[in-house]
Amino acid sequence: MYRSYSYLEEGRDFQAFKFPPEVGRVPSTVVSTTPNQEERVARLMREHLMISLHDHPTLVPENIFELPELIRQGRDFTAYDGLRASRLHVVFDNMLDGTSMITSKSGWKWDDVLYDLGMRLSDFAHQEYVRVVHRVSDIEAARSHGQIGFVMSVEGAMPIENELDRVDILYGFGVRLMGLVYSEGNALGGGLKESRDGGLTKFGRQVVRRMNQLGMAIDVSHTGGRTALDAIECSETPIFVTHAGARALWDTPRMKPDCVIKALAEKGGVFGIEAAPHTTLTANHPRHLLESYMEHFEYVANLVGIDHVAFGPDTLYGDHAGLHQVFAKAMSIDSAQTGPSFPEVPYVDGLENPSEFPNIIRWLVVHGYSDADIAKAAGENIMRVLQKVWVP
């Protein structure tokens, strides 16, 4: 089985790190099903497109404090075996995002993002399972060949600085979805950590127009509320919140208020539910686990309809809670989690890494969702938006 960069000699050509197992790192709970239900889960996952709208299907070192050193090497290690276990057909991969500190202390540098993209693409070019998706038809092509479709995504547009043409360059490197603003405000608009959000700037509007022209999907997961509403209005095609939850259930800046969720849905957009540790909590389930996650899913589905919700778990292979400690400042953890207090967990039980995607389908089956509704939330809703945004 191919492993990342195995076309090179580990230890001689690149620095070796000890990684945790890709499956079964921690005793995460499998949703309990009857044999009939499990058969239905398997059939649904075979017959319908399974898409993760936001994930980081890469490995972080067993000793999480070695992660900054791994990043400085510029090589992100894809968890190929873990991905096979996920039974996903498509994954939106967000690479190093705010932790892409290859040459920088603060992240989001243009050179670092290109370095990250180029290195990942070099790795992918040496194997058969991951297929980088450039247009809608690549998704079916990947599925029919038993491959997983990879959508290269960038969580924030800070790296383009004030250079509009860099959006085209990212597109050329394969990027098919971009967040306008990460938590810290940039030249495009306001981020969720800012106390004032002036909305989408003139430059931000130019970027939205260029993304529409190119056929690159727009994400406002980390923007402030005003900027999100402006982007929804300004874009000619529907946009995404790829990974967030409902502020009505958990009042933190990282969650979205009802007005944003409704405006997004009214324009045909889709809202992916986030599962990174300590994000989608609820008063009923303040200890983060699959139940808290699904409560956010049901809230959004009830608010705007099953046609406008999807799953963007935002998980990875390794100690995610530890990663938040190591990169707390870069990821604005403090400002994103300002709100009610909660017990910290070492991992999100039931949705610890991308391989646990089947647990979402199990939960929906056990809770009486129809095949049609499961198919919508698991992939069809996302496809409907991509068909309007991407090149066919």
Ligand SMILES: [Zn+2]
């Ligand atoms: Zn994010």
